Amino acid sequence: MNSPFFDKHSFPVCLAPMVGLSHAVLRAVIQEYMPTQDNKISPTIWPTEMLNSRRLPQEILGCNSETYVHEGETHLVPQLLGNQNQEIKDSIIKLNTHWDLSGIDINMGCPVQKALKHNYGVSLMGDFDYAAQVVQYAVEAADECERDIPISVKLRAVGSDKSADELCRFIEKLAEKGASWITLHPRTADQKRRGQADWDQIKFLKARSPIPIIGNGDIQITSDIFSMLEETGADKVMSGRALTARPWLMWQVGEKLNMAPPSGKDLLKAPQTEVEEGAEYGRMLLRFIDLCEEYFIKKVGLKENLVLRKIQFFIRTNHVWLQFGHRLMALSNRSQTLNELRDHVNDFFKSEQIMYKQTELRQ
Numbered sequence: 543m544n545s546p547f548f549d550k551h552s553f554p555v556c557l558a559p560m561v562g563l564s565h566a567v568l569r570a571v572i573q574e575y576m577p578t579q580d581n582k583i584s585p586t587i588w589p590t591e592m593l594n595s596r597r598l599p600q601e602i603l604g605c606n607s608e609t610y611v612h613e614g615e616t617h618l619v620p621q622l623l624g625n626q627n628q629e630i631k632d633s634i635i636k637l638n639t640h641w642d643l644s645g646i647d648i649n650m651g652c653p654v655q656k657a658l659k660h661n662y663g664v665s666l667m668g669d670f671d672y673a674a675q676v677v678q679y680a681v682e683a684a685d686e687c688e689r690d691i692p693i694s695v696k697l698r699a700v701g702s703d704k705s706a707d708e709l710c711r712f713i714e715k716l717a718e719k720g721a722s723w724i725t726l727h728p729r730t731a732d733q734k735r736r737g738q739a740d741w742d743q744i745k746f747l748k749a750r751s752p753i754p755i756i757g758n759g760d761i762q763i764t765s766d767i768f769s770m771l772e773e774t775g776a777d778k779v780m781s782g783r784a785l786t787a788r789p790w791l792m793w794q795v796g797e798k799l800n801m802a803p804p805s806g807k808d809l810l811k812a813p814q815t816e817v818e819e820g821a822e823y824g825r826m827l828l829r830f831i832d833l834c835e836e837y838f839i840k841k842v843g844l845k846e847n848l849v850l851r852k853i854q855f856f857i858r859t860n861h862v863w864l865q866f867g868h869r870l871m872a873l874s875n876r877s878q879t880l881n882e883l884r885d886h887v888n889d890f891f892k893s894e895q896i897m898y899k900q901t902e903l904r905q
């Protein structure tokens with residue numbers, strides 16, 4: 543496996559796959575904050591929303607927001623949900639035909655009832671041998687594509703019925719079947735996204751894993767990223783919710799690593815203070831709305847009310863970092879059109895807004 547994601551030029555942070563959030567608009571917004579090296583964005587993993595392998599083979603890619611990819615996107619590692627050989631194979635071959643793939647991630651962490659019912663997502667962690675078989679299906683499908691498509695797996699922590707040693711044995715099995723790296727979100731399925739992510743499990747796993755480990759869970763600010771890298775030895779850090787709120791985390795990390803700033807931003811330095819970050823959130827949200835209109839309405843052909851709901855979900859996820867986020871959320875929920883929402887956002891950010899460095903993560 544020759545992955546650009548774990549060499550010294552690779553960026554240490556990546557976005558998490560999140561249903562309803564990790565679509566082309568969020569990726570584009572974050573990419574605009576990526577620091578550069580030799581005038582290029584340094585490689586990192588770009589996920590998609592979770593794509594269901596039962597449906598994907600029948601879908602036309604780009605006809606919905608989950609499968610829309612904007613022009614020139616590279617280093618895509620879409621996430622697949624599935625457990626059947628043929629469905630996984632058809633999905634990977636289809637994705638490879640249409641996209642410039644840099645890998646495929648298998649979801650073994652989704653705890654929702656629907657996934658449990660079909661015995662995929664986190665339920666695969668209940669049967670290590672079958673889970674390893676699923677990796678093998680994906681590796682064999684990738685081999686048929688006749689190019690290097692690494693397969694990764696995103697896992698949760700094991701519950702109290704299993705020990706961390708068992709998790710290590712599980713990862714060895716996945717690696718034997720050809721998994722190229724593992725992402726660990728160290729919360730159990732029962733915890734969903736509540737409670738605290740147990741970074742000690744990342745450290746434990748990293749010390750024993752034959753393949754790279756990406757650590758995930760509870761990143762809020764730049765220092766959390768460097769703490770996770772240092773405390774756990776993880777090969778990379780994955781951030782979900784925080785990157786929806788402050789996508790300029792990428793720029794802040796780049797500054798610490800003496801990388802060149804993103805191209806095309808008016809600011810010379812990444813926003814730092816609570817007030818600078820509050821103002822940047824407002825600019826970022828307007829850009830997010832514009833791109834939702836450009837991609838999802840004009841290119842994909844979605845109806846405005848559906849796109850509005852996506853933006854409302856985005857705000858509901860990240861408003862917790864704003865001092866008066868509940869007010870912004872109420873304004874967004876009241877908006878009937880994108881223009882009405884833009885007016886509310888413009889008004890709201892006319893006065894100074896404070897963005898908290900840390901907040902309680904409940905969702």
Ligand SMILES: Cc1cc2nc3c(=O)[nH]c(=O)nc-3n(C[C@H](O)[C@H](O)[C@H](O)COP(=O)(O)O)c2cc1C
Pocket residue numbers: 558559560561562563591592621649651652696727735758759760761780781782783784905
């Ligand atoms: C709204 C939402 C949807 C999510 N959907 C997925 C998913 O489809 N696949 C997955 O592997 N993880 C999913 N996650 C979990 C995230 O990838 C990540 O593991 C979790 O949010 C912890 O990281 P964070 O603290 O940086 O947000 C989702 C999280 C959120 C908030």
